[in-house]
Amino acid sequence: MTRSRSAAVLVIGNEILSGRTRDANLQTLAGALARRGIRLAEARVVEDRFEAIVHALNALRSTYDFVFTTGGIGPTHDDVTTECVAAAFGRSVVEDPEAVRRLVEYYPAGQLNDARLKMAHVVAGAELIDNPVSAAPGFRVENVFVLPGVPRILEAMLPDVVARLPAGTPIASTAVMAWVRESEIATALGEVQASHPGVDIGSYPFARDGRLGTSLVVRGTDAAARDAATQAIRAMLEARAVEYTVDSAP
Amino acid sequence: MTRSRSAAVLVIGNEILSGRTRDANLQTLAGALARRGIRLAEARVVEDRFEAIVHALNALRSTYDFVFTTGGIGPTHDDVTTECVAAAFGRSVVEDPEAVRRLVEYYPAGQLNDARLKMAHVVAGAELIDNPVSAAPGFRVENVFVLPGVPRILEAMLPDVVARLPAGTPIASTAVMAWVRESEIATALGEVQASHPGVDIGSYPFARDGRLGTSLVVRGTDAAARDAATQAIRAMLEARAVEYTVDSAP
Numbered sequence: 001m002t003r004s005r006s007a008a009v010l011v012i013g014n015e016i017l018s019g020r021t022r023d024a025n026l027q028t029l030a031g032a033l034a035r036r037g038i039r040l041a042e043a044r045v046v047e048d049r050f051e052a053i054v055h056a057l058n059a060l061r062s063t064y065d066f067v068f069t070t071g072g073i074g075p076t077h078d079d080v081t082t083e084c085v086a087a088a089f090g091r092s093v094v095e096d097p098e099a100v101r102r103l104v105e106y107y108p109a110g111q112l113n114d115a116r117l118k119m120a121h122v123v124a125g126a127e128l129i130d131n132p133v134s135a136a137p138g139f140r141v142e143n144v145f146v147l148p149g150v151p152r153i154l155e156a157m158l159p160d161v162v163a164r165l166p167a168g169t170p171i172a173s174t175a176v177m178a179w180v181r182e183s184e185i186a187t188a189l190g191e192v193q194a195s196h197p198g199v200d201i202g203s204y205p206f207a208r209d210g211r212l213g214t215s216l217v218v219r220g221t222d223a224a225a226r227d228a229a230t231q232a233i234r235a236m237l238e239a240r241a242v243e244y245t246v247d248s249a250p
Numbered sequence: 251m252t253r254s255r256s257a258a259v260l261v262i263g264n265e266i267l268s269g270r271t272r273d274a275n276l277q278t279l280a281g282a283l284a285r286r287g288i289r290l291a292e293a294r295v296v297e298d299r300f301e302a303i304v305h306a307l308n309a310l311r312s313t314y315d316f317v318f319t320t321g322g323i324g325p326t327h328d329d330v331t332t333e334c335v336a337a338a339f340g341r342s343v344v345e346d347p348e349a350v351r352r353l354v355e356y357y358p359a360g361q362l363n364d365a366r367l368k369m370a371h372v373v374a375g376a377e378l379i380d381n382p383v384s385a386a387p388g389f390r391v392e393n394v395f396v397l398p399g400v401p402r403i404l405e406a407m408l409p410d411v412v413a414r415l416p417a418g419t420p421i422a423s424t425a426v427m428a429w430v431r432e433s434e435i436a437t438a439l440g441e442v443q444a445s446h447p448g449v450d451i452g453s454y455p456f457a458r459d460g461r462l463g464t465s466l467v468v469r470g471t472d473a474a475a476r477d478a479a480t481q482a483i484r485a486m487l488e489a490r491a492v493e494y495t496v497d498s499a500p
Contacts, residue, residue: 014452017290018423018469019280021454023273026295030269040267042302043295045276048452052292075433076453077440115436150455173268183325186365190327202264202298203326204271205400219268 004168004221005065007033009043010056012071012081013149016045024151025070032158037168037221038066048072053084061088061144066165071149073138075115085146086123094124099137106135122146130160140164173219174230178237178244181205182214185240189216192232198225201233254418254471255315257283259293260306262321262331263399266295274401275320282408287418287471288316298322303334311338311394316415321399323388325365335396336373344374349387356385372396380410390414423469424480428487428494431455432464435486439466442482448475451483 009029015021023045030040041064046052053072060067072081086093099120103112119136122128129138129145133156138147145161147154178185182203193201199220206213218229230246237244259279265271273295280290291314296302303322310317322331336343349370353362369386372378379388379395383406388397395411397404428435432453443451449470456463468479480496487494 014450014469015454015467016276017280017293018421018467019277019284019290020423020425020467022277026266027269027272030267034269040269041297042306043267045293047291056292074453074455075436077436077443078450078452113433113437116433118436119433152457171268173270175270183363183366183369186325186327186368187363193327200264200328202328203324204265205324207402217265217268217270219264 004037004039004171005166006041007038007066007068008041008060008064010053010060010067010069011043011045011149012048012053012069013045014048014078017047025147025149025154028151028155028158029068029070032162033165034171036162036165037170038165039171048078048080050080050084050087053081054088057085057088057144061142065143067144068147068161069144070147070154073119073136073146073148075118079118081146082121082123085141085144089123089141089144091124091141093121095120096122096126096128096137096139099128102131102135102137127164129157129164132156169221171219171221172223172226172248173217174226175247176216176218176230176233176237176244177206177213177247178216178242179211179213180237180240180242181212185214185236185242188236188240189233192229192236196225196229196232198222199229201229254287254289254421255416256291257288257316257318258291258310258314260303260310260317260319261293261295261399262298262303262319263295264298264328267297275397275399275404278401278405278408279318279320282412283415284421286412286415287420288415289421298328298330300330300334300337303331304338307335307338307394311392315393317394318397318411319394320397320404323369323386323396323398325368329368331396332371332373335391335394339373339391339394341374341391343371345370346372346376346378346387346389349378352381352385352387377414379407379414382406419471421469421471422473422476422498423467424476425497426466426468426480426483426487426494427456427463427497428466428492429461429463430487430490430492431462435464435490435492438486438490439483442479442486446475446479446482448472449479451479 122139126139202217376389452467
């Protein structure tokens with residue numbers, strides 16, 4: 001089993017920390033990275049503040065193979081991500097001619113005002129990332145991908161982002177939905193985990209139609225190891241006459 | 251205007267980083283903190299790994315007035331938060347007699363097994379936080395509140411958590427929903443922000459019924475400053491004949 005590459009997500013936005021908006025991009029990125037065989041190891045959410053963004057970005061880009069920022073690359077005064085990424089790398093912010101060309105093509109004649117032109121500003125030396133929705137590109141600088149906060153635009157950019165990442169063995173999971181409280185099987189489940197170190201087994205209680213159950217999630221890159229651990233969980237549940245269903249997600 | 255106290259949330263859970271689960275607790279905590287006048291300044295999501303949790307917890311508790319952890323205090327092998335908090339503080343893990351009493355009272359006679367008893371383990375010197383749903387308590391150590399990951403249990407614990415926090419001036423917001431693309435008003439909006447430094451003004455594009463609009467959110471502790479900035483935004487929109495509605499949220 002080769003080592004999975006690691007990644008972090010940096011969510012930039014007061015609206016998430018105020019409680020006004022529930023973040024959706026972390027889950028989207030997490031799924032795409034897992035399918036590409038990249039382990040999302042950490043996420044941070046910071047305010048739209050220069051020092052906070054630069055500090056977090058430098059911490060994450062020196063720790064993980066890849067960092068994905070979301071938010072703060074629009075046309076308004078609270079969009080400060082590009083200048084923060086530039087500062088973190090000690091580079092300047094430049095107007096990218098190809099980004100300008102895309103904006104000129106996108107907006108009706110005469111409507112490319114100064115605020116819109118700001119969206120053609122990227123960090124010097126960056127590669128552009130395609131935005132099929134509204135033209136204003138994301139960009140990549142070394143191991144940092146700078147993406148928008150609007151979920152439908154971020155999703156539309158993902159194919160171009162993923163194509164720039166090395167393809168590893170997908171990290172997949174199998175979920176066993178068991179009609180038992182997790183505290184009744186906790187010791188036995190711990191033994192299954194101990195004897196299957198090649199996978200991560202998570203235990204998540206749920207309530208459905210007034211009944212309590214536990215979702216037992218087996219996760220890893222090695223399909224045979226996942227199958228063996230899933231089999232061990234099924235045997236453990238059957239020995240206790242616990243009802244369950246198995247759900248394999250890609 | 252007195253300085254708002256600051257807080258961070260530390261979400262502990264592989265299920266969030268794998269994309270399996272979309273976190274709900276950050277938004278819940280953010281709203282409760284804002285109403286108590288506490289500024290949520292950062293959030294982190296880490297894996298269920300000892301070093302990752304201890305490192306993040308020590309960074310956050312030395313930076314912010316309060317830290318709220320979610321997840322990892324259940325009965326299974328992947329619940330490692332309590333031992334991590336203990337390690338971060340250089341304290342031991344102890345079985346709390348009052349927590350045991352609550353679990354004894356909650357479970358039917360003879361059903362308090364070893365895994366369930368694990369939920370009475372807290373960091374030495376901790377104060378218990380009431381769990382009206384399933385008895386197993388959260389706890390507080392100095393400026394760190396250790397809370398569960400299951401959203402309905404976390405929500406049920408919030409009244410007891412909030413009662414232990416100092417009451418400041420609530421951080422409130424007013425949202426002006428304007429039927430205009432943010433890039434058309436970006437420069438004017440930046441001028442409103444510059445002349446109203448006592449509030450934070452955020453700009454968030456949205457699409458509804460096929461129309462594009464922008465939500466302009468004025469946020470701060472000072473009601474008069476919020477009203478003045480909101481008034482300036484309305485005047486700016488009216489000067490451009492932009493339709494809008496105003497929504498005051500507590």
